[in-house]
Amino acid sequence: MNRLFKSIVIGLAVAGSLASAQAADFKPRIVRFGYGLAEDSNQGRAVRYFAEEMGKLSGGKWKVKGFGGASLGSDPQMQNALIGGAQEIMVGSTATLVGIVSDFGVYDLPFVFANEKEADTVLDGPFGQKLMDKLQAKGMVGLVYWENGFRNLTNSKRPINKMEDMAGIKLRVMQNPVYIDMFKGFGANAVPLAFSELFTALETGTVDGQENPVTTIESSKFYEVQKHLALTRHVYSPWIVTVSKKWYDGLSADEKKALQQAAAASRDFERKDSRAASAKAIEVLKQKGMQITTPSDTELGRMRATTTVAVDKFAAQPGHAEVVKELQAELAKLRK
Ligand code: TF8
Incomplete structure (x- = not known):
């Protein structure tokens, strides 16, 4: 009895969450996510993780396709594609954003962060957010920082x-x-x-x-x-996941929320994965x-x-x- 009751409850919960994913306002979209490193890299693994999360959160409506090895262009080229609306998402070093928002050079000042914990706290806190927000006036929206790492x-x-x-x-x-x-x-x-x-x-x-x-x-x-x-x-070199503002502005509130959620999950995955890879490298x-x-x-x-x-x-x-x-x-x- 107890077990039957449990499985009914679980069944209802699953049906409910599926229904809400469907009821939520998601358009079918093909989303291009470009990055510079090899597919077999910490960057590639995190892009694939993000793609899977977005697939789940959108009830399968979003197909996020990773393009590794700079196949959509170098970091500066992808930035321009985002600004122009020709590409949806990218990840790259904050360092290559200085042509767009020169303040990002602050992260490149030598020997600034003593360890990863300091970097996480500053990047995920108000300082990191404020800097990220400056991208909007230039046609990009910053989602989260990933770890590139100590150089x-x-x-x-x-x-x-x-x-x-x-x-x-x-x-x-x-x-x-x-x-x-x-x-x-x-x-x-x-x-x-x-x-x-x-x-x-x-x-x-x-x-x-x-x-x-x-x-x-x-x-x-x-x-x-x-x-x-x-x-x-x-x-300490951060990566930053950015999206095209032109594209972002056309998303529904549900889509924006899911995008942010998948980005945050990918950040946690990426940092853990990169640190493990770094220890072995x-x-x-x-x-x-x-x-x-x-x-x-x-x-x-x-x-x-x-x-x-x-x-x-x-x-x-x-x-x-x-x-x-x-x-x-x-x-x-x-x-x-
Ligand atoms: C560099 C950066 C790059 C990354 C990558 C392409 O040396 O560290 O490895 O920005 O996303 O240019």
Whole structure:
């Protein structure tokens, strides 16, 4: 009796939730979600997770299709496609958004976040939201931050133990002035280049090195063309999931709500998955033959001292001093 009652209740609940998914206002849609990394990467896994969630929440009405390996274009190209309404969703580094909202460069200031927990708290809190909201006036809507991760340095020339070892190394950086200034400060020859062109540039020797989290170094197979890895953790790099505002404005309230819900679920999934992958990546890279160095805290401190030039240059631009101050205030609260 008891069991029968239970199964009736469960049956009604399932029927109810199906009915409400159908009653909710969802249009059948094909949604293109572009990203730059390989399908077999933390980014690809999280895009697939998001697609499944959206499928469930929309009662099967939304078909979210992932396009990996920059097959819809580099990060800056996808941003323009979102603004123009030619693509619905993308994920990429906040660093490549500086051409649209320059304040995003604040996340790129070297050695800002001490650990993942600080990053999560600031990004998911009012500071991260306020910055995200600035995208709307430019034709994009920010949904959530994912983790790209702490960035480390690889190159084909020599092991890096101290700043001087970087001298003259042609190092690919993202298309972002903070990165260019930071690596010039370290003595490297910083070359801005889209990520989609990076593997070939490393392979042909157009550049000697690059910097990215270990997860990306692994999933992009940079170990095939790079011998040395230095664990510098010089910047914590967020990813941000953004959608086209033109497209977003045409969604129903139910659709917007589900989109936000799936995005939040994908964020939690992605961070967990990336952190697990990151913990394993160093061992994998070693097995692949990379030689790994860990510059001492003293050496990292010397590197950090040179970055005041990059930081001051960023802060000197209109509105940026305020943003830097706000971020520092948030961090000070956390460190109390
Ligand atoms: C870079 C970034 C990229 C990501 C990815 C393409 O080095 O870290 O790996 O933005 O989404 O350009």
